[in-house]
Amino acid sequence: MLSRTASHLYWMARYIERAETTARLLQVGARNALLPDIGGGFRNDWEAILQASGSLEMFREKYGETKQRNLETFLFFDAENPASVRSCIELARENARVVRTGLTSQTWDAMNTAFQEMKELHRTERSKLSLTDLAEWTSRACAQARGSIHATQLRNDGYHFMNLGFTLERADNTARMLDVKYYVLLPSLSYVGSGLDQTQWVTLLRSMSAHRAFNWTYRGEITAARIAHFLILNRQFPRSLLTAVEDTLDHLDHLARGYKNPSRAQSAARSLLAELAEAEVEHIFDEGLHEFLTRFMGQNAGIANIVQETYLTGEPA
């Protein structure tokens, strides 16, 4: 297929995933804001969120104060914020529009409907929209896109490029959300294991639609080690780092098989997966969760770069 087409499909998926992550971050922030203060409290929580989405500075410049309403506007509706749900939905749909030929009508329909509904939401009076409504709308819109891709797209190379967009972005996003929680929210490690800390961990689980899943998987007590294990190393949890990398490798393998040409991206993903498969939570904590996550995000971005070079620029290999 055309490299440009593959690139649009890939970015369409990345933006869908990113829209959902921003909505999840909004939810975490809003829920955490309801909790009593720790180390700077409200303001600090939100700053962590903004930092995770890479937009703290932009927010400060534009709005100054971290009022919840401003935050909602910024993270959901602000067209100037490239990570806002609206920007992501628009970019996803723009990418989709360019490659109409590579999409089934259901997939296009899902993308376009999300875009039209977003315009509708934007016109709606804000007092009529609760944060929960916005977040739920986002999950639904993204689920619809993902569902129609899964149910209707041909299992050809385009399908695998879309899925690479999802899995690479997902791995990055899970790592980012974890990093918010662990690195910024907690002023010092002494909070780990306290009752308050636990509530915040639960918020994180909730925002990843993983609260119940966690309970089913681990039963009993919620500990930092168990949650870290769940979000990083659990093979059953669809958004864990290990699952995301495994899925990335799977789609890279499909591509290489289809093209009868192995890629460097496969080797990179394979070695990252091998590392995760052997990792243990204790070792991750020894390294430092933040350090581990930073390293992981770098490796994941490395795979994305190779995908870009190998497939999406169209230069002869």
Added chain:
Amino acid sequence: MAQADQNFFNEMLNGTDVRAAYENLDRWQANMPSDLRSLKQHEAEQLFRRVGITFAVYGEGGDPERLIPFDMFPRVFTADEWRKLERGIKQRAAALNAFLADVYDGREIIRAGKIPEHIVTRNEAFEKAMVGIRPPMNIWSHIVGIDLVRTGRDQFYVLEDNCRTPSGVSYMLQNREIMMRMFPQLFVENRIAPVDGYASALWRTLASVAPKKCEGEPNIVILTPGQFNSAYYEHSFLADLMGVELVEGQDLFVEGDFCWMKTTEGPQKVDVIYRRIDDAFLDPLCFRPDSMLGIPGLMNVYRSGGVTICSAPGAGVADDKAIYTFVPEMVRFYLGEAPILENVPTYQCAKTDDCKYVLENLEELVVKEVHGSGGYGMLVGPKADKAMIELFRDKIRARPQNYIAQPTLALSTVPTFVEEGIAPRHVDLRPYCLVGEKIELVPGGLTRVALNEGSLVVNSSQGGGVKDTWVLAE
């Protein structure tokens, strides 16, 4: 049902009688409750928006994703009416192609004194780089859109020809899809010839002109200026229906004797390019050295038979308004037949006598710019105010060679849904004729309708809408 206005041919009514072809539709609209009608109208709009058919008009601002209004009342042709139109359209498409082949080679028609040389060779659309080139099968314009209006039961006129890249065929196809989806019963009650063979006919046409160096099944692509072009939806829609890649200039490059596209598996050879971009943007080395757009070297590959470009560069000379007058002559000259479709009588302001007549009768005439399109640089005399008429008078005096004029035609009307039920509105027709190994025409076309009462301008930029166009099966 009110009696038809005698000044215009009403395609549904003959006096107060409903013509046979429209009987079912008349019952259908009469029995349709008005709330159902608005419901369906809304549904149609939703469908158009959801599939993403929108239309951007250059320089008008506003919503770039505006819809062209869709009127649900179909326009109907009987099998007999269509048979004659079809013959006329195919005949004209053949003559236009013969003309192109001739003016870029022997120029028989000029030597025979049928067309003045300067009108051809000094025409902006005449492409010197194409002189002496013979495209595969000597076909130059592979998709010919012929704009027709009707003024009487058997009276059709050609308004203009489109030999470059006529657009709008996606509306023909989608209007039908939406009608079938919303009113399936209509298609049970009426025997309507299908139009959905267009995409495969287009593929066959393009494949039939594959370059001589192509072996096996040709790799066909559609070349688009990109997503910001107003017809982008159509480009992607056609690519999708034919299962071919939709490429932009940046996806193609020339190496050796061929044109290649950049794919995830490396370069892949391209054999036929259905381009939806202007000549000027095809190859900067050949046409516009200052342009960053286009594929450098493409014309060399084309000349040496490595790739086919559809339509051929320079095909526009056949549809220029200054050439238009001579098309009936082309039919006689190349085909030795009497033209089946007539031209609208046209006054060339470049000719002194014609110009005098035009200036004296501006109130009655439609004045067009020779190189204009889209109804912008146009004067509709009977509808214009004094200031507008004076403005055009000055323009024509300043550069008479830039203008032609035609009598205001009494465009036929077709019933159209309006606030108070149905009312007659003026329409035109653009069928899409395919020219390859064979000349093919799907039974149908794009009917544009002037939605404003009394208006004769059907351009979508000026209050025009579209209708499904039916050809009844025998």
